[in-house]
Amino acid sequence: MSAAAHAEHDHAHGHAHHDEGFIQKYLWSTDHKMIAMQYLFTGIAMALVGGFTVYAFRMQLAFPGMPVPGYGRVTATDYNALVTTHGSVMVFWVAMPVLIAALGNYLIPLMIGCDDMVFPRLNRLSYQLFLLSAIVLMASFYVPGGAFGGAWTSYPPLSAKAEYNLTGLGSSMWLFAVALEFAAFLLGGINFITTVMNSRAPGMKMFDVPIVVWMIIIASILFMASVGPLIAGAVMLMFDQQLGTGFFDPAKGGDPVLWQHLFWFFGHPEVYVVLLPAMGIVAEIITVFSRKKLFAYKTVLYTAIGTGVLSFFVWAHHQFIAGIDPRMANVFSVTTLLISIPVAEMVFVYIGTLYGGSIRLTTPMLWALAFIAEFLLGGVTGIFLGASGADIYFHDTYFVIAHFHYTFFPIAFIGSFAAITYWFPKMFGRMMSETWGKVHFWGTIIPFNLIFIPLFLLGARGDHRRIYDYRHFPDLMKAGMQDLRILATLALLVLLAFQVVFLVNLFHSIFRGEKAAANPWNANTLEWQAPSPPPHGNFPQGLPNVYRGPYEYSHPDRAEDYWPQTEPEAAKS
Amino acid sequence: MIDQYVESISTFSGDIDNVIWVVFLIVGFWFVLAELVFFGLIFKFLAKPGVKAKYVSGERPEEKRWVTLPHYATLAFDVAIIVLAIKVWHDVKIDLPKADSTVRVISQQWAWTFVHPGPDNQLDTPDDITTVDELHVEKDKTYHFELTSRDVLHSFSVPVFRLKQDAIPGRIIKGWFKATQTGQYDIQCTEICGIGHGIMPARIIIESPAQHRTWNQSNAPKVADAAPTTPPTQLGGMP
Ligand code: HEM
Ligand SMILES: [Cu+2]
Ligand SMILES: [Cu+2]
Numbered sequence: 115m116s117a118a119a120h121a122e123h124d125h126a127h128g129h130a131h132h133d134e135g136f137i138q139k140y141l142w143s144t145d146h147k148m149i150a151m152q153y154l155f156t157g158i159a160m161a162l163v164g165g166f167t168v169y170a171f172r173m174q175l176a177f178p179g180m181p182v183p184g185y186g187r188v189t190a191t192d193y194n195a196l197v198t199t200h201g202s203v204m205v206f207w208v209a210m211p212v213l214i215a216a217l218g219n220y221l222i223p224l225m226i227g228c229d230d231m232v233f234p235r236l237n238r239l240s241y242q243l244f245l246l247s248a249i250v251l252m253a254s255f256y257v258p259g260g261a262f263g264g265a266w267t268s269y270p271p272l273s274a275k276a277e278y279n280l281t282g283l284g285s286s287m288w289l290f291a292v293a294l295e296f297a298a299f300l301l302g303g304i305n306f307i308t309t310v311m312n313s314r315a316p317g318m319k320m321f322d323v324p325i326v327v328w329m330i331i332i333a334s335i336l337f338m339a340s341v342g343p344l345i346a347g348a349v350m351l352m353f354d355q356q357l358g359t360g361f362f363d364p365a366k367g368g369d370p371v372l373w374q375h376l377f378w379f380f381g382h383p384e385v386y387v388v389l390l391p392a393m394g395i396v397a398e399i400i401t402v403f404s405r406k407k408l409f410a411y412k413t414v415l416y417t418a419i420g421t422g423v424l425s426f427f428v429w430a431h432h433q434f435i436a437g438i439d440p441r442m443a444n445v446f447s448v449t450t451l452l453i454s455i456p457v458a459e460m461v462f463v464y465i466g467t468l469y470g471g472s473i474r475l476t477t478p479m480l481w482a483l484a485f486i487a488e489f490l491l492g493g494v495t496g497i498f499l500g501a502s503g504a505d506i507y508f509h510d511t512y513f514v515i516a517h518f519h520y521t522f523f524p525i526a527f528i529g530s531f532a533a534i535t536y537w538f539p540k541m542f543g544r545m546m547s548e549t550w551g552k553v554h555f556w557g558t559i560i561p562f563n564l565i566f567i568p569l570f571l572l573g574a575r576g577d578h579r580r581i582y583d584y585r586h587f588p589d590l591m592k593a594g595m596q597d598l599r600i601l602a603t604l605a606l607l608v609l610l611a612f613q614v615v616f617l618v619n620l621f622h623s624i625f626r627g628e629k630a631a632a633n634p635w636n637a638n639t640l641e642w643q644a645p646s647p648p649p650h651g652n653f654p655q656g657l658p659n660v661y662r663g664p665y666e667y668s669h670p671d672r673a674e675d676y677w678p679q680t681e682p683e684a685a686k687s
Numbered sequence: 688m689i690d691q692y693v694e695s696i697s698t699f700s701g702d703i704d705n706v707i708w709v710v711f712l713i714v715g716f717w718f719v720l721a722e723l724v725f726f727g728l729i730f731k732f733l734a735k736p737g738v739k740a741k742y743v744s745g746e747r748p749e750e751k752r753w754v755t756l757p758h759y760a761t762l763a764f765d766v767a768i769i770v771l772a773i774k775v776w777h778d779v780k781i782d783l784p785k786a787d788s789t790v791r792v793i794s795q796q797w798a799w800t801f802v803h804p805g806p807d808n809q810l811d812t813p814d815d816i817t818t819v820d821e822l823h824v825e826k827d828k829t830y831h832f833e834l835t836s837r838d839v840l841h842s843f844s845v846p847v848f849r850l851k852q853d854a855i856p857g858r859i860i861k862g863w864f865k866a867t868q869t870g871q872y873d874i875q876c877t878e879i880c881g882i883g884h885g886i887m888p889a890r891i892i893i894e895s896p897a898q899h900r901t902w903n904q905s906n907a908p909k910v911a912d913a914a915p916t917t918p919p920t921q922l923g924g925m926p
Contacts, residue, residue, distance in 0.1 A: 272879065410754060575692040576873075576875075
């Protein structure tokens, strides 16, 4: 590209100036890439909050009653607030912004070959609401009574009345923060869906859209379809808290279990909202680094849609023993076990993709493969919990915690690290260090397993959740149990320490990394046809045309083992 | 498997352990198989100089077979697990056998109140025995419990029985158990209920018929030191 073409292109856009101020460029931008970076770095900052809270409460579990370095003594009140904040932050302020908002924003326009989102100002508003929601959540630690401690699921009556939770203001701030966050992602979702419907590059047909884009779109649809009831619930809960209404208060004719239905009607699809983008990331990476066409593209797509639809019919598996009509559990046990079929199928397809490949174990590939290996354990342990009879024992134990961390950790962290290390050259125009990337990889994966395998065992041995000191339970202090708790905590400390390696590698590479070419991995998808990093408007040489699907690797008719989507048919040799 | 760590001493705890064991075998098999294939493929197909990857669309029937066969296998195993799980669920949660005795379990922030029927084996009579954080039951006798809460949600969990049920204010939820062995074990609250959730332990004391009779007789008259019980009607609940 020539500088002149670039300037002319910017001009055509009308909203980019070469001497934008700092605020205009970094805080008030409508460029989808800048908004993606805002989401990404806010998500990373919130991950530090999530990491610090887990550090404090895991230390208390391993060494009960001892002051925690850097925190102090963890009281029962603190413990609940820390656990609640950890869960809420990791799901709503880390997984969602990084996987959906940051990647969706960054990748969608680039991968479908357009210059920006269709509603750039809505996009800016989305991030601003999100930032505000994070600030409200953090501020709740400093109000009288402190932060909410009624768990990330916020079940009333505990969450509804200050006399029960002792954090009148904190509870409402938590709820308000969550509601704001939902509003932010609703705006984002509208944008994603509209953009993909309207702005695909000429020639890009439905089945030419990269899987990761599909996944983000399906996830956005799931999110938008499921969040409505929860927003209604949040309004009712807010009324119960602040105006003394009785939507969830049995003494006033309300029903506390109603909240659980509304929460999980959203909450279960939500786990697939974060799963699908991670699955999409993995599809992009394993195809590139095994130089293979994705095995059964359409199957992946249909199973993702199938999972999405089914995910609306499983929510009460969180409530088997919550006092719902016990016959209802039978229905939800069936649907829950059925959802294992499309999920398993997706995993089979990914494993199938490796067959016959030419596999390169780069850092992003290691993360993508680790996702499959680890998620598999999360998925199969869900079967224990979906089997209603077995869930009577496992419900609300550490077995559940271990189950969903084997799904969520691969999604939120392994998936994000895969995405960041893979798209880093595009995002920042430089390469990350492979050596330090691998150090970080092993320093994360090994302790991750050493944290959560002990938790499976503790759950099987009866450790129940959200308990700040097990010394009150003689049966839970049997030989070896405290050792397992200490092992999990020590592994956590190692895991946290290795994240420093990541942060240093990230920031060092942003400024000092080796310069990256436009397409360092020899990938097919459109974003690699744009310069690294892409300028405002993305494709200075003109918006691309698409001639084929995204996974034409190692095509027998070609000498090169890749075939960019933009290369005209004539180039066929 | 579970009973190696947590005693299994109710009439249905063994059935629940069985479900867990069967699920373990089935998903364990698939998990190990999938990981073996996965790692096997990675090592087999590591990049070698000069060797190009295969071009496989995965859309042809003979290729897709590799996904559809496991797909049907998953379905078959799912059905087996469902049948087993639902049968046990039905026995534990739906079909309550006739009770020899009924106890009332009342949860509140942050204590358990247990109302025992006393020597006459009838609730709501003057010889009821009310205790805090201590439930006395007799071995080999079928108990119904009537579970409720005075304030927030709690959950009544007896791990050695594999029994767990949430308590809801304004409602009385019935369940059952039958202990097969004497001893003293933890009762847990397994639903977060506020800052005292971690200090809401109680104990279940399972007695032989003789021990239980003695306990009944020596405790029946004096109930003054226990928290007052609220008859269910005042909780605004359904029967
Ligand atoms: C997509 C990945 C998954 C994620 C992110 C995920 C996440 C979660 C979370 C967060 C919880 C606990 C909620 C809480 O109580 O705080 C949970 C529980 C549960 N999960 Fe998953 N899960 C996933 C996959 C599965 C699968 C594939 C199944 C079954 C086939 C399953 C079955 C269950 C069941 C039945 C529970 C309720 C357990 C209980 O509370 O007793 N999950 N999951
Ligand atoms: Cu769920
Ligand atoms: Cu509790």
